[in-house]
Amino acid sequence: MAxxxxxxxxxxxxxxxxxxxxAALQFVVAYSNIDGSQMFTRMxxxxxxxxxxxxxxxMHLWVDSRGLLWFVAVFTIFVLLAMQYGWTDSYRLLNGVxxxx
Amino acid sequence: xxxxxxxxxxxxADGVPPVWAIPAKKMAMWLFIxxxxxxxxxxxxxxxxxxxxxxxxxxxxxxxxxxxxxxxILVTSSLTMLFGIDAAKAGDKAKAFRWTMITAALGAAFAxxxxxxxxxxxxxxxxxxxxxxxxxxxxxxxxxxTGLHLLHVSSGVIALAVVAIRYQGGRYNADDIEIxxxxxxxxxxxxxxVVPLVYLLNLSH
Numbered sequence: 001m002a003x004x005x006x007x008x009x010x011x012x013x014x015x016x017x018x019x020x021x022x023a024a025l026q027f028v029v030a031y032s033n034i035d036g037s038q039m040f041t042r043m044x045x046x047x048x049x050x051x052x053x054x055x056x057x058x059m060h061l062w063v064d065s066r067g068l069l070w071f072v073a074v075f076t077i078f079v080l081l082a083m084q085y086g087w088t089d090s091y092r093l094l095n096g097v098x099x100x101x
Numbered sequence: 102x103x104x105x106x107x108x109x110x111x112x113x114a115d116g117v118p119p120v121w122a123i124p125a126k127k128m129a130m131w132l133f134i135x136x137x138x139x140x141x142x143x144x145x146x147x148x149x150x151x152x153x154x155x156x157x158x159x160x161x162x163x164x165x166x167x168x169x170x171x172x173x174i175l176v177t178s179s180l181t182m183l184f185g186i187d188a189a190k191a192g193d194k195a196k197a198f199r200w201t202m203i204t205a206a207l208g209a210a211f212a213x214x215x216x217x218x219x220x221x222x223x224x225x226x227x228x229x230x231x232x233x234x235x236x237x238x239x240x241x242x243x244x245x246x247t248g249l250h251l252l253h254v255s256s257g258v259i260a261l262a263v264v265a266i267r268y269q270g271g272r273y274n275a276d277d278i279e280i281x282x283x284x285x286x287x288x289x290x291x292x293x294x295v296v297p298l299v300y301l302l303n304l305s306h
Contacts, residue, residue: 016176016180020173027165030297030301030302030304031304040297043297043298043301047297051290054179054286054289058183059286064121068121068128071131072131076135079139080138080139083139083142090150
Protein backbone atom coordinates (compact mmCIF):
# COMPACT_ATOMS: atom_id res chain seq x y z
CA MET A 1 0.00 0.00 0.00
CA ALA A 2 2.77 2.42 0.99
CA UNK A 3 4.81 1.44 -2.10
CA UNK A 4 1.79 2.00 -4.36
CA UNK A 5 1.17 5.39 -2.74
CA UNK A 6 4.84 6.34 -3.25
CA UNK A 7 4.77 5.28 -6.94
CA UNK A 8 1.53 7.25 -7.49
CA UNK A 9 3.11 10.37 -5.98
CA UNK A 10 6.20 10.00 -8.17
CA UNK A 11 4.03 9.49 -11.27
CA UNK A 12 1.90 12.56 -10.46
CA UNK A 13 4.94 14.76 -9.95
CA UNK A 14 6.53 13.58 -13.21
CA UNK A 15 3.31 14.31 -15.15
CA UNK A 16 2.94 17.67 -13.35
CA UNK A 17 6.48 18.69 -14.34
CA UNK A 18 5.85 17.53 -17.94
CA UNK A 19 2.69 19.66 -18.14
CA UNK A 20 4.50 22.69 -16.71
CA UNK A 21 7.35 22.25 -19.21
CA UNK A 22 4.88 21.98 -22.12
CA ALA A 23 3.03 25.07 -20.84
CA ALA A 24 6.38 26.90 -20.72
CA LEU A 25 7.02 25.80 -24.33
CA GLN A 26 3.72 27.44 -25.33
CA PHE A 27 5.00 30.71 -23.87
CA VAL A 28 8.28 30.29 -25.80
CA VAL A 29 6.31 29.70 -29.02
CA ALA A 30 4.33 32.90 -28.32
CA TYR A 31 7.55 34.92 -28.49
CA SER A 32 9.07 33.08 -31.47
CA ASN A 33 9.34 34.79 -34.82
CA ILE A 34 6.90 32.67 -36.88
CA ASP A 35 3.66 33.47 -38.70
CA GLY A 36 0.27 33.28 -37.01
CA SER A 37 -0.94 29.98 -38.48
CA GLN A 38 2.30 28.17 -37.57
CA MET A 39 2.13 29.64 -34.07
CA PHE A 40 -1.51 28.54 -33.74
CA THR A 41 -0.73 25.00 -34.94
CA ARG A 42 2.21 24.56 -32.57
CA MET A 43 0.34 25.95 -29.58
CA UNK A 44 -2.71 23.74 -30.22
CA UNK A 45 -0.47 20.68 -30.64
CA UNK A 46 1.19 21.41 -27.28
CA UNK A 47 -2.22 22.04 -25.66
CA UNK A 48 -3.48 18.68 -26.97
CA UNK A 49 -0.43 16.88 -25.51
CA UNK A 50 -1.07 18.59 -22.14
CA UNK A 51 -4.74 17.61 -22.31
CA UNK A 52 -3.97 13.97 -23.10
CA UNK A 53 -1.52 13.79 -20.18
CA UNK A 54 -4.09 15.35 -17.84
CA UNK A 55 -6.90 13.05 -18.98
CA UNK A 56 -4.85 9.87 -18.83
CA UNK A 57 -2.91 10.42 -15.61
CA UNK A 58 -4.61 13.17 -13.59
CA MET A 59 -8.14 11.96 -14.37
CA HIS A 60 -7.00 8.34 -14.08
CA LEU A 61 -8.46 7.27 -17.41
CA TRP A 62 -5.31 5.22 -18.04
CA VAL A 63 -5.95 2.97 -15.02
CA ASP A 64 -9.77 2.95 -15.27
CA SER A 65 -11.51 0.40 -17.46
CA ARG A 66 -10.61 0.33 -21.15
CA GLY A 67 -14.33 0.57 -21.96
CA LEU A 68 -14.55 3.97 -20.24
CA LEU A 69 -11.36 5.13 -22.00
CA TRP A 70 -12.81 4.28 -25.42
CA PHE A 71 -16.22 5.70 -24.52
CA VAL A 72 -14.76 9.07 -23.51
CA ALA A 73 -12.31 9.21 -26.42
CA VAL A 74 -14.79 8.21 -29.14
CA PHE A 75 -17.65 10.41 -27.91
CA THR A 76 -15.52 13.48 -27.26
CA ILE A 77 -13.71 13.26 -30.60
CA PHE A 78 -16.99 12.58 -32.42
CA VAL A 79 -18.67 15.61 -30.85
CA LEU A 80 -15.68 17.87 -31.57
CA LEU A 81 -15.49 16.68 -35.18
CA ALA A 82 -19.24 17.03 -35.68
CA MET A 83 -18.96 20.66 -34.58
CA GLN A 84 -16.73 21.33 -37.60
CA TYR A 85 -19.80 20.89 -39.78
CA GLY A 86 -20.60 24.58 -39.33
CA TRP A 87 -17.33 25.85 -40.81
CA THR A 88 -18.50 25.53 -44.41
CA ASP A 89 -21.26 28.05 -43.74
CA SER A 90 -18.95 30.30 -41.73
CA TYR A 91 -16.45 30.52 -44.59
CA ARG A 92 -19.28 31.05 -47.06
CA LEU A 93 -20.27 34.11 -45.02
CA LEU A 94 -16.66 35.32 -45.01
CA ASN A 95 -15.64 34.65 -48.60
CA GLY A 96 -18.54 33.41 -50.66
CA VAL A 97 -21.00 36.27 -50.68
CA UNK A 98 -20.74 39.24 -53.07
CA UNK A 99 -20.29 41.87 -50.36
CA UNK A 100 -17.35 39.97 -48.86
CA UNK A 101 -15.21 40.68 -51.98
CA UNK B 102 -41.21 -12.71 -18.42
CA UNK B 103 -42.93 -9.34 -18.01
CA UNK B 104 -41.37 -5.95 -18.71
CA UNK B 105 -41.61 -5.22 -14.98
CA UNK B 106 -39.45 -8.25 -14.19
CA UNK B 107 -36.95 -7.27 -16.86
CA UNK B 108 -36.53 -3.80 -15.43
CA UNK B 109 -36.11 -5.12 -11.90
CA UNK B 110 -33.55 -7.72 -12.98
CA UNK B 111 -31.58 -5.12 -14.90
CA UNK B 112 -31.09 -2.99 -11.80
CA UNK B 113 -27.60 -2.76 -10.32
CA ALA B 114 -28.97 -3.51 -6.84
CA ASP B 115 -29.78 -7.03 -8.02
CA GLY B 116 -26.18 -7.92 -8.63
CA VAL B 117 -25.70 -6.64 -12.17
CA PRO B 118 -22.40 -4.72 -12.11
CA PRO B 119 -22.48 -1.03 -13.08
CA VAL B 120 -21.27 -0.04 -16.56
CA TRP B 121 -17.51 -0.67 -16.92
CA ALA B 122 -17.35 -1.37 -13.18
CA ILE B 123 -17.28 2.32 -12.24
CA PRO B 124 -19.69 3.99 -9.79
CA ALA B 125 -22.77 5.64 -11.31
CA LYS B 126 -21.78 9.02 -9.84
CA LYS B 127 -18.40 8.85 -11.56
CA MET B 128 -20.04 7.89 -14.85
CA ALA B 129 -22.41 10.86 -14.48
CA MET B 130 -19.42 13.18 -13.95
CA TRP B 131 -17.73 11.82 -17.10
CA LEU B 132 -20.93 12.45 -19.09
CA PHE B 133 -21.05 15.99 -17.70
CA ILE B 134 -17.40 16.51 -18.66
CA UNK B 135 -18.02 15.32 -22.23
CA UNK B 136 -21.02 17.66 -22.54
CA UNK B 137 -19.14 20.56 -20.97
CA UNK B 138 -16.14 20.03 -23.25
CA UNK B 139 -18.54 20.54 -26.18
CA UNK B 140 -19.71 23.83 -24.60
CA UNK B 141 -16.14 25.09 -24.20
CA UNK B 142 -15.16 23.83 -27.65
CA UNK B 143 -18.07 25.77 -29.19
CA UNK B 144 -16.96 28.95 -27.38
CA UNK B 145 -13.31 28.48 -28.38
CA UNK B 146 -14.17 27.65 -32.01
CA UNK B 147 -16.36 30.78 -32.18
CA UNK B 148 -13.57 32.83 -30.63
CA UNK B 149 -11.04 31.40 -33.10
CA UNK B 150 -13.33 32.19 -36.02
CA UNK B 151 -13.81 35.81 -34.93
CA UNK B 152 -10.08 36.15 -34.23
CA UNK B 153 -9.05 34.90 -37.68
CA UNK B 154 -11.82 36.74 -39.54
CA UNK B 155 -10.85 40.18 -38.25
CA UNK B 156 -7.45 41.60 -39.28
CA UNK B 157 -7.84 44.38 -36.67
CA UNK B 158 -8.24 42.04 -33.71
CA UNK B 159 -6.83 43.75 -30.58
CA UNK B 160 -3.60 42.50 -29.00
CA UNK B 161 -3.99 44.02 -25.54
CA UNK B 162 -1.73 41.72 -23.51
CA UNK B 163 1.63 43.35 -22.85
CA UNK B 164 3.03 40.78 -20.43
CA UNK B 165 2.74 37.05 -19.86
CA UNK B 166 3.54 37.29 -16.14
CA UNK B 167 -0.03 37.25 -14.89
CA UNK B 168 -1.22 34.44 -17.15
CA UNK B 169 1.94 32.43 -16.40
CA UNK B 170 1.30 32.71 -12.66
CA UNK B 171 -2.36 31.77 -13.16
CA UNK B 172 -1.35 28.72 -15.21
CA UNK B 173 1.19 27.64 -12.59
CA ILE B 174 -1.40 27.98 -9.81
CA LEU B 175 -4.06 26.00 -11.67
CA VAL B 176 -1.73 23.15 -12.72
CA THR B 177 -0.36 23.01 -9.16
CA SER B 178 -3.91 22.83 -7.82
CA SER B 179 -4.44 19.70 -9.94
CA LEU B 180 -1.42 18.12 -8.26
CA THR B 181 -2.68 18.98 -4.75
CA MET B 182 -6.08 17.56 -5.75
CA LEU B 183 -4.40 14.27 -6.66
CA PHE B 184 -2.71 14.16 -3.25
CA GLY B 185 -6.12 14.74 -1.66
CA ILE B 186 -7.71 11.91 -3.66
CA ASP B 187 -4.87 9.52 -2.80
CA ALA B 188 -5.14 10.40 0.89
CA ALA B 189 -8.92 9.90 0.80
CA LYS B 190 -8.51 6.48 -0.84
CA ALA B 191 -5.94 5.56 1.81
CA GLY B 192 -8.49 6.53 4.50
CA ASP B 193 -6.42 9.44 5.84
CA LYS B 194 -9.25 11.90 6.46
CA ALA B 195 -7.20 14.74 7.90
CA LYS B 196 -4.71 14.68 5.04
CA ALA B 197 -7.44 14.40 2.39
CA PHE B 198 -9.28 17.36 3.93
CA ARG B 199 -6.08 19.44 4.09
CA TRP B 200 -5.06 18.78 0.45
CA THR B 201 -8.58 19.38 -0.85
CA MET B 202 -8.80 22.69 1.01
CA ILE B 203 -5.35 23.68 -0.32
CA THR B 204 -6.71 22.95 -3.81
CA ALA B 205 -9.74 25.16 -3.11
CA ALA B 206 -7.45 27.94 -1.83
CA LEU B 207 -5.33 27.75 -4.99
CA GLY B 208 -8.53 27.90 -7.05
CA ALA B 209 -9.62 30.99 -5.12
CA ALA B 210 -6.19 32.60 -5.74
CA PHE B 211 -6.58 31.86 -9.44
CA ALA B 212 -10.04 33.45 -9.47
CA UNK B 213 -8.74 36.57 -7.70
CA UNK B 214 -5.90 36.96 -10.22
CA UNK B 215 -8.39 36.50 -13.02
CA UNK B 216 -10.70 39.19 -11.61
CA UNK B 217 -7.71 41.52 -11.14
CA UNK B 218 -6.85 41.03 -14.80
CA UNK B 219 -10.44 41.74 -15.85
CA UNK B 220 -10.39 44.95 -13.79
CA UNK B 221 -7.17 46.01 -15.53
CA UNK B 222 -8.75 45.51 -18.96
CA UNK B 223 -11.94 47.30 -17.89
CA UNK B 224 -9.79 50.21 -16.67
CA UNK B 225 -8.19 50.32 -20.13
CA UNK B 226 -11.65 50.76 -21.64
CA UNK B 227 -12.61 47.21 -22.65
CA UNK B 228 -16.36 46.70 -22.51
CA UNK B 229 -18.61 43.95 -23.89
CA UNK B 230 -19.11 45.69 -27.25
CA UNK B 231 -16.39 48.32 -27.40
CA UNK B 232 -12.69 48.76 -26.78
CA UNK B 233 -10.09 51.40 -27.68
CA UNK B 234 -8.12 49.22 -30.12
CA UNK B 235 -10.04 47.36 -32.82
CA UNK B 236 -12.78 44.78 -33.29
CA UNK B 237 -15.75 45.60 -31.10
CA UNK B 238 -16.37 41.88 -30.61
CA UNK B 239 -13.12 41.41 -28.70
CA UNK B 240 -14.69 42.26 -25.33
CA UNK B 241 -17.74 40.04 -25.82
CA UNK B 242 -15.71 37.01 -26.90
CA UNK B 243 -12.95 37.53 -24.31
CA UNK B 244 -15.34 37.98 -21.39
CA UNK B 245 -17.52 35.07 -22.59
CA UNK B 246 -14.71 32.54 -22.84
CA THR B 247 -12.78 33.58 -19.74
CA GLY B 248 -16.02 34.27 -17.85
CA LEU B 249 -17.33 30.78 -18.52
CA HIS B 250 -14.04 29.37 -17.28
CA LEU B 251 -14.05 31.65 -14.24
CA LEU B 252 -17.60 30.48 -13.46
CA HIS B 253 -16.37 26.88 -13.55
CA VAL B 254 -13.41 27.71 -11.29
CA SER B 255 -15.61 29.57 -8.79
CA SER B 256 -18.20 26.80 -8.63
CA GLY B 257 -15.34 24.28 -8.37
CA VAL B 258 -13.88 26.12 -5.38
CA ILE B 259 -17.27 26.04 -3.64
CA ALA B 260 -17.78 22.36 -4.54
CA LEU B 261 -14.31 21.43 -3.24
CA ALA B 262 -14.87 23.22 0.06
CA VAL B 263 -18.34 21.70 0.56
CA VAL B 264 -17.20 18.16 -0.34
CA ALA B 265 -14.08 18.44 1.86
CA ILE B 266 -16.12 19.61 4.87
CA ARG B 267 -18.78 16.92 4.37
CA TYR B 268 -16.09 14.28 3.83
CA GLN B 269 -14.46 15.23 7.11
CA GLY B 270 -17.87 15.14 8.80
CA GLY B 271 -18.46 11.60 7.50
CA ARG B 272 -21.35 12.42 5.14
CA TYR B 273 -19.28 11.94 1.97
CA ASN B 274 -16.71 9.27 1.10
CA ALA B 275 -13.50 8.99 -0.92
CA ASP B 276 -15.49 8.49 -4.15
CA ASP B 277 -17.02 11.95 -3.74
CA ILE B 278 -13.57 13.51 -3.36
CA GLU B 279 -12.43 11.67 -6.50
CA ILE B 280 -15.48 12.78 -8.51
CA UNK B 281 -15.02 16.43 -7.49
CA UNK B 282 -11.36 15.99 -8.43
CA UNK B 283 -12.39 14.86 -11.93
CA UNK B 284 -14.29 18.12 -12.35
CA UNK B 285 -11.32 20.14 -11.07
CA UNK B 286 -8.89 18.46 -13.50
CA UNK B 287 -11.31 19.23 -16.32
CA UNK B 288 -11.28 22.93 -15.37
CA UNK B 289 -7.47 22.78 -15.48
CA UNK B 290 -7.58 21.01 -18.87
CA UNK B 291 -9.79 23.70 -20.41
CA UNK B 292 -7.38 26.41 -19.26
CA UNK B 293 -4.63 24.71 -21.32
CA UNK B 294 -6.60 25.67 -24.45
CA VAL B 295 -7.78 29.08 -23.25
CA VAL B 296 -4.23 30.32 -22.57
CA PRO B 297 -2.81 29.94 -26.10
CA LEU B 298 -6.01 30.94 -27.92
CA VAL B 299 -7.08 33.91 -25.86
CA TYR B 300 -3.84 35.20 -24.37
CA LEU B 301 -0.68 34.01 -26.15
CA LEU B 302 -1.96 34.62 -29.69
CA ASN B 303 -2.89 38.17 -28.66
CA LEU B 304 0.38 39.34 -27.14
CA SER B 305 1.51 42.78 -28.20
CA HIS B 306 5.11 42.19 -29.31
